[in-house]
Amino acid sequence: MAGFSPRKLSFSIIFLGLMTVLGSQAALDVHYYDRTCPEAEKIIRYTVLNASMHDAKVPARILRMFFHDCFIKGCDASVLLDSTPQNQAEKDGPPNISLRAFYVIDDAKTKLESACPKTVSCADIVAIAARDVVARVNIEKPF
Template sequence: MKMASSTMLFSLTLLFLGIIALSNAQSLSLKYYSKTCPKVESIVKKETNKIMVVAPTLAAPLLRMHFHDCFVRGCDGSMLINSTTNSQAEKDGFPNLSLRGYGSIDRVKTAVEKECPGVVSCADILALVARDATLALHGPFWPVPLGRRDGRVSLANETLANLPPPFFNITQLKASFASKNLTTKDLVVLSGSHTIGTSHCSSFSNRLYNFTGRGDSDPSLDPNYAARLRSRCPPADQTTLVEMDPGSFKTFDEDYYTLVAKRRGLFTSDSALLADSETREYVLRQARTKGSTFLEDFAESMVKMGKIGVLTGSQGEVRRRCAFVN
């Protein structure tokens, strides 16, 4: 009886937290800053475009930064906080060590602060920059509901438990996304962000040299593609970068799905999309290219992702500098 009561209490707690999260997400608004900072979107876009002209390869890390922020404690900008002598922050968690672009967020924040000091949260700026950086690489536009507040807590040890690694199988991936109230379709759609950017060899080298611990390669990987990757990535290589979408890694398009359909997805998590009927059907449909719905689908899933666990109203704060709690 005691165990049943505990289970019921736990379920009610989850339900209560879910209701709070849904309420917060619904309180976001496209017109949130219409009176307090009406030029915020144009300022963010202008600064982001300046950055993309000089460093288009930053688009992928900035988009990934938004994803990583939302999956740990919700979209609260905690990804941007610096570590202190007493606490290691999210940006220093293992999954985030390869991320870059924090200076770009600071640059945009500075421009916004000049126009509207103490008004626009870092969480909102990160969401807008992710959208505008994607758009600069011919990706889709999506409306970004605003009104997020910045969290005050950032813990490195929460990253591994919340961020799906590149070696996850389809069951693990679906569970990870479901825990954030994202669907299987959101999973396969948001995986399409791998159409831009690069990865270190260390993120997939086990697929080339030691997939099952016997010095073998991943049989789900196209052998010709595996041979090409081995020529780029010697064993134990920690520094070489490989394009995730060879030939168009600076263009946001549906080519990613063509590669996955040909068993040329770079990560185990990419190949895993062929192991589930729903995700496989989506991959094959987008790979046909003609009539692709990927860009529209991506925009829809990004709006949904951007509402995960947001803080609103009197919760959290609006940080003056994104790397430091007020």
């Protein structure tokens, strides 16, 4: 293939991804859960912080989980699903077999279900947790 290079392919993939995100009609709202589950972000933040105090690798694992979840067909928390006898889940696929820290998301979901049942999606938990670990690292160790 004439003119093909890994750099051009990488740029094309990044450009396509950005155009998909920017062209989306969905409006994201930082305050989405303010009325329906006002403690949601606080519960997620403290769950991740507590897990991070016991395992220093949790922030990196959460960020990697978010990346793997969003990489194929969007940020839908499909990477959290367990396999069944009839279907191998994304979690157990070769690229994701080394993901860790599912227990952190499960713990946050359990706490959120107690505080405000059937309100906060698993996809939002993963996204908020990833945002928080990045913000925390940037505050603690600026480049």
